[in-house]
Amino acid sequence: MSGSFTTSTARNIFFGGTVFFFLLFLALTYRNEQALPARDNRANLTPQVVAGKKIWETRNCVGCHTLLGEGAYFAPELGNVYVRRGGAQGGTEFIKAWIKAQPTGAPGRRQMPQFNLSDKELDEIAAFLKYVSEINTSKWPPNNEG
Amino acid sequence: MQYKSQAVSKLYFVAAIGLFVAQVLFGLIMGLQYVIGDFLFPAIPFNVARMVHTNALIVWLLMGFMGSAYYMIPEESERELFSPKLAIALFWIFLVAAAATVAAYLLVPYASLAKWTGNDLLSTMGREFLEQPLPTKLGIVVVALGFLFNISMTVLKGRKTAISTVLLMGLWGLAIFFLVSFYNPDNIVRDKYYWWWTVHLWVEGVWELILGALLAFVLIKVTGVDREVIEKWLYVIITLTLITGIIGTGHHYFWIGTPEYWQWWGSVFSALEPIPFFAMTVFAFNMVNRRRREHPNRAATLWALGTGVMSFLGAGVWGFLHTLAPVNFYTHGSQITAAHGHMAFYGAYVMVVITMISYAMPLLRGRAANSNKAQVIEMWSFWLMTVSMVFITLFLTAAGILQVWLQRVADAPMSFMATQDQVALFYWLREGTGVIFLIGLLVYIWSFFSKGEDAAKA
Ligand code: HEM
Numbered sequence: 001m002s003g004s005f006t007t008s009t010a011r012n013i014f015f016g017g018t019v020f021f022f023l024l025f026l027a028l029t030y031r032n033e034q035a036l037p038a039r040d041n042r043a044n045l046t047p048q049v050v051a052g053k054k055i056w057e058t059r060n061c062v063g064c065h066t067l068l069g070e071g072a073y074f075a076p077e078l079g080n081v082y083v084r085r086g087g088a089q090g091g092t093e094f095i096k097a098w099i100k101a102q103p104t105g106a107p108g109r110r111q112m113p114q115f116n117l118s119d120k121e122l123d124e125i126a127a128f129l130k131y132v133s134e135i136n137t138s139k140w141p142p143n144n145e146g
Numbered sequence: 147m148q149y150k151s152q153a154v155s156k157l158y159f160v161a162a163i164g165l166f167v168a169q170v171l172f173g174l175i176m177g178l179q180y181v182i183g184d185f186l187f188p189a190i191p192f193n194v195a196r197m198v199h200t201n202a203l204i205v206w207l208l209m210g211f212m213g214s215a216y217y218m219i220p221e222e223s224e225r226e227l228f229s230p231k232l233a234i235a236l237f238w239i240f241l242v243a244a245a246a247t248v249a250a251y252l253l254v255p256y257a258s259l260a261k262w263t264g265n266d267l268l269s270t271m272g273r274e275f276l277e278q279p280l281p282t283k284l285g286i287v288v289v290a291l292g293f294l295f296n297i298s299m300t301v302l303k304g305r306k307t308a309i310s311t312v313l314l315m316g317l318w319g320l321a322i323f324f325l326v327s328f329y330n331p332d333n334i335v336r337d338k339y340y341w342w343w344t345v346h347l348w349v350e351g352v353w354e355l356i357l358g359a360l361l362a363f364v365l366i367k368v369t370g371v372d373r374e375v376i377e378k379w380l381y382v383i384i385t386l387t388l389i390t391g392i393i394g395t396g397h398h399y400f401w402i403g404t405p406e407y408w409q410w411w412g413s414v415f416s417a418l419e420p421i422p423f424f425a426m427t428v429f430a431f432n433m434v435n436r437r438r439r440e441h442p443n444r445a446a447t448l449w450a451l452g453t454g455v456m457s458f459l460g461a462g463v464w465g466f467l468h469t470l471a472p473v474n475f476y477t478h479g480s481q482i483t484a485a486h487g488h489m490a491f492y493g494a495y496v497m498v499v500i501t502m503i504s505y506a507m508p509l510l511r512g513r514a515a516n517s518n519k520a521q522v523i524e525m526w527s528f529w530l531m532t533v534s535m536v537f538i539t540l541f542l543t544a545a546g547i548l549q550v551w552l553q554r555v556a557d558a559p560m561s562f563m564a565t566q567d568q569v570a571l572f573y574w575l576r577e578g579t580g581v582i583f584l585i586g587l588l589v590y591i592w593s594f595f596s597k598g599e600d601a602a603k604a
């Protein structure tokens with residue numbers, strides 16, 4: 001690199017560029033927060049759904065599953081499992097029955113643990129998964145299989 | 147070794163390598179569970195093995211960064227470390243906290259662990275990579291602050307160089323963005339949005355500053371090229387990193403409920419993120435070609451060049467592969483993601499820490515470089531680990547392409563589980579290659595114990 005381009009010039013560009021783009025990022029974040037209410041299904045963010053999110057977290061479901069494509073890739077996507085398993089026609093019932101029935105014990109097949117959730121907790125986690133399925137994700141995933 | 151207090155870094159390096167072994171062993175368990183689903187079930191369910199695998203990785207990289215800083219800052223500042231005792235105390239706190247956390251993952255149901263550790267007071271657990279219980283997270287903060295205090299005081303009292311400034315900025319940034327992990331909104335979309343502030347702004351932001359600084363330090367040492375030249379490169383690289391990487395966070399905001407303008411911002415800026423990685427590769431080769439001396443530690447030079455190449459491949463090329471929104475629509479959360487995650491972490495952060503260990507460890511043990519025999523063994527480990535990581539990535543990429551096709555593109559899409567059966571062959575190949583990676587790691591450890599006659603004098 002040539003003579004007139006000194007280390008201190010490089011340093012100044014670094015600081016200037018970083019500050020500029022970080023402020024731009026904050027501005028985009030502000031706009032993001034403004035736009036979220038129309039997309040994130042917050043009207044249905046009931047205490048039951050919040051409790052369901054706690055169960056999602058304290059059972060570490062994300063250590064095997066993805067949720068909206070984020071998490072582990074060992075087990076099916078759950079952001080749309082409510083829709084995949086029947087939606088208003090049985091989605092909630094499927095999720096609760098499924099969790100209660102684990103593990104399958106099928107030899108050689110990937111296993112999901114038994115979490116011993118109470119009926120109330122099952123309702124909560126199912127409500128959470130229904131809530132997530134109603135977030136506007138710009139049509140992701142490409143199909144119901146997730 | 148020019149300053150006595152640099153010796154504290156040895157503790158950190160040894161523990162880092164120990165945790166690296168644990169990481170890989172649990173990786174192999176998970177790899178087997180991918181194809182033999184009930185392996186070790188219910189003793190070690192997949193999610194538990196995964197927590198150990200990823201958290202061990204993060205902790206050992208942090209240990210590696212800290213050890214590197216403790217080694218390099220005294221030399222850059224031309225004075226002893228502010229407090230070697232603090233560095234040693236923090237090491238033991240960190241190690242005990244990490245070991246206790248891993249033991250708790252393995253022995254206690256996660257829900258009970260959450261209850262006992264105050265997750266009801268402030269719930270932060272159960273999010274990917276941030277699974278640690280509250281006391282562990284607080285411990286990390288305490289250790290990080292103590293460490294930053296120690297390092298910053300040393301720099302403030304001594305010579306200030308561009309390399310130490312960049313390293314400090316990276317390390318402070320690491321600590322600051324970790325604080326975001328204490329923020330866990332009830333709204334899952336906002337939770338995910340801010341979760342990436344820790345995860346993305348770490349690996350594609352502030353960690354790259356650390357990466358650049360460590361690489362620059364080792365390159366100065368092994369090539370003897372003018373500091374002025376190297377520091378100018380360093381600033382150019384980290385400028386490119388942050389002007390692309392900050393807005394590049396948007397490549398995670400395509401499908402999680404965030405507005406659609408992110409598809410443009412995220413795609414455009416993250417598509418430019420490979421540039422700084424490419425610059426890093428050119429930088430490493432350029433400096434080695436212009437070297438003014440033949441440093442006896444050829445293994446360290448090899449690791450430095452390897453970091454340049456592999457970080458570009460893993461982060462730059464494999465990142466670019468799926469970063470444009472129309473592509474990511476199909477690949478999001480698939481084995482393609484896993485392929486990229488592996489090569490990027492290995493190529494950038496694992497390799498730069500090993501570069502630093504490779505350079506510093508012989509000096510810490512009282513010689514400029516290891517014996518020829520030990521270096522040859524170390525170079526074998528370089529090739530074994532690096533080539534197996536390339537193949538792990540290729541097998542996962544093949545699995546990913548098939549997965550995307552069968553499950554998301556085909557006219558009659560298969561279910562997730564049926565698709566997994568279809569790609570099992572590639573999971574077997576990945577597992578086999580993983581065993582070779584472990585052998586490479588063991589060879590690496592063996593190189594520390596190999597005695598040779600002709601070790602170069604310090
Ligand atoms: C050394 C630097 C990097 C590391 C360590 C890294 C690591 C990772 C990891 C672990 C994930 C998975 C996160 C999860 O579990 O959800 C990920 C996702 C991703 N990375 Fe990187 N990455 C790096 C650089 C890059 C770069 C430079 C690009 C773009 C050019 C990129 C593009 C992406 C994209 C698009 C995803 C999301 C994949 C998805 O939709 O599932 N990464 N990265």
Ligand SMILES: [Fe+2]
Nearest residue numbers: 346350395397
């Ligand atoms: Fe990213």
